[in-house]
Amino acid sequence: MRIYRGFHHSQLASACALTIGNFDGVHRGHQAMLALLNSEARHRGVPSCVITFEPHPRDFFAAQLQKPEIAPARIATLRDKLLELSECGVDQCIVLPFNQTFASLSPQTFIEDVLRKGLGVKYVLVGDDFRFGAKRAGDYAMLDAAGAAHGFDVARMNSYEVRGLRVSSSAVRDAMGRGAMQEVSQLLGRPYAISGHVVHGRKLGRELNCRTLNLRFTHWKPAASGIFVVQVHGLTDQALPGVANLGIRPSLDPNDVNGGRVLLETHCLDWPNSLGLDGGYGKLIRVELLHKLHDELKYDSLESLQQGIAQDCTDARQWFEQL
Numbered sequence: 001m002r003i004y005r006g007f008h009h010s011q012l013a014s015a016c017a018l019t020i021g022n023f024d025g026v027h028r029g030h031q032a033m034l035a036l037l038n039s040e041a042r043h044r045g046v047p048s049c050v051i052t053f054e055p056h057p058r059d060f061f062a063a064q065l066q067k068p069e070i071a072p073a074r075i076a077t078l079r080d081k082l083l084e085l086s087e088c089g090v091d092q093c094i095v096l097p098f099n100q101t102f103a104s105l106s107p108q109t110f111i112e113d114v115l116r117k118g119l120g121v122k123y124v125l126v127g128d129d130f131r132f133g134a135k136r137a138g139d140y141a142m143l144d145a146a147g148a149a150h151g152f153d154v155a156r157m158n159s160y161e162v163r164g165l166r167v168s169s170s171a172v173r174d175a176m177g178r179g180a181m182q183e184v185s186q187l188l189g190r191p192y193a194i195s196g197h198v199v200h201g202r203k204l205g206r207e208l209n210c211r212t213l214n215l216r217f218t219h220w221k222p223a224a225s226g227i228f229v230v231q232v233h234g235l236t237d238q239a240l241p242g243v244a245n246l247g248i249r250p251s252l253d254p255n256d257v258n259g260g261r262v263l264l265e266t267h268c269l270d271w272p273n274s275l276g277l278d279g280g281y282g283k284l285i286r287v288e289l290l291h292k293l294h295d296e297l298k299y300d301s302l303e304s305l306q307q308g309i310a311q312d313c314t315d316a317r318q319w320f321e322q323l
Contacts, residue, residue, distance in 0.1 A: 001090050003082060003092070003093050004095070005094075006096060007096070013047045013091075014120050015044075015046045015119075015121070015122050016048070016091075016119055016120065016121060017040050017048050017121070017122060017123040018115070019037050019050055019051075019125045019126065020126060021127065021130075023050065023081055023085065025076050025084075026085060026088065027167050027169065029159065031088055033127065037050075038088075038090070040123050041091070049090070049091065050092075051093075051096060053098040054078050054095050054096075056071070056072060056074070058071055059072070060099065064100075072173070072221075074222060075173060075192075077194065077196070078095070079196065080193070080195055082095075083195065104134050105133060106133055106134055106137070107132055107138025107142055110133050111143070115146075121152045123152060123153045124143060124152060128156055128159055140154070140156050162186055177224070181291055181292055191288040192224070192288065197283065197284050198213045198214060199215070210306070210313075212265040212267050213232065213235075213280050214265055216262075222262055225296060226247065227244070227245055227292070227296065228292050229242075229291040229320070230288055231290060232288075233286040233287075234283055235268070236272050240268045241317075242287075243266075243269065243309075243313055244265060244289070245263075245264070246264045267309070291319055293316070
């Protein structure tokens with residue numbers, strides 16, 4: 001999949017079949033939409049294309065209004081979203097910066113400058129609740145009328161349901177917030193996972209006899225938090241069982257190098273000898289969150305923290321034994 005920042009690139013195809021959305025999580029509803037998009041693209045002999053946004057539009061408006069509480073919890077990082085879009089067979093993805101200029105575009109300007117002149121769309125597929133343009137003034141009827149006037153097809157896809165439940169990013173966030181990871185897997189069609197390069201931290205895990213792989217996130221509000229049973233991919237040929245803390249680690253001093261920042265700290269239950277003590281640093285790993293053990297806890301001493309970690313490791317081993 002080719003990835004572009006903005007749509008002013010000479011390498012972009014002169015025509016495409018397009019869908020537009022945030023695609024947070026790339027859940028089963030998104031996957032069904034992308035399968036239809038790819039089919040329509042092949043039928044027309046053009047590449048399939050996704051427009052998505054970074055930051056999320058609601059992040060932008062939350063910052064503008066100085067109301068961080070209205071920003072959505074994020075299911076996936078941009079890296080993981082792009083990876084899943086690629087796995088779905090999308091030919092090209094355009095990441096548009098959602099800023100004041102873009103937020104101010106009228107629906108008519110968006111159709112003319114982005115869809116027609118920028119991308120030469122032949123087909124546009126949207127969801128049943130699709131809105132676009134400044135103040136969300138554009139809707140499906142307006143887009144459909146523009147397509148009829150300018151020679152591109154427009155289609156709308158209805159909601160996708162699994163066992164009577166409408167699949168949506170909101171439903172995924174709700175399940176993640178409740179720690180219902182099996183339900184999350186059903187909505188996503190795969191185990192929930194986070195990927196990234198392993199970075200150096202304070203190395204407190206060495207003092208606690210619990211070495212960790214650290215993935216750090218900038219300006220990210222995760223939909224899930226707590227202590228999880230996990231599997232780690234990317235260190236060896238086989239997935240490695242482990243236990244992970246996703247969150248801000250309330251037991252640490254807020255002035256700590258990682259204090260107050262979202263971090264995924266993963267401890268492999270059995271560290272491969274072939275990697276050596278520092279063999280994880282810099283590696284690109286994927287951590288699947290399979291089962292939530294409990295919320296983050298604040299321990300009053302390093303000794304109690306060490307005891308808590310030991311119990312989490314015991315509980316994780318027992319969970320794997322029951323599979």
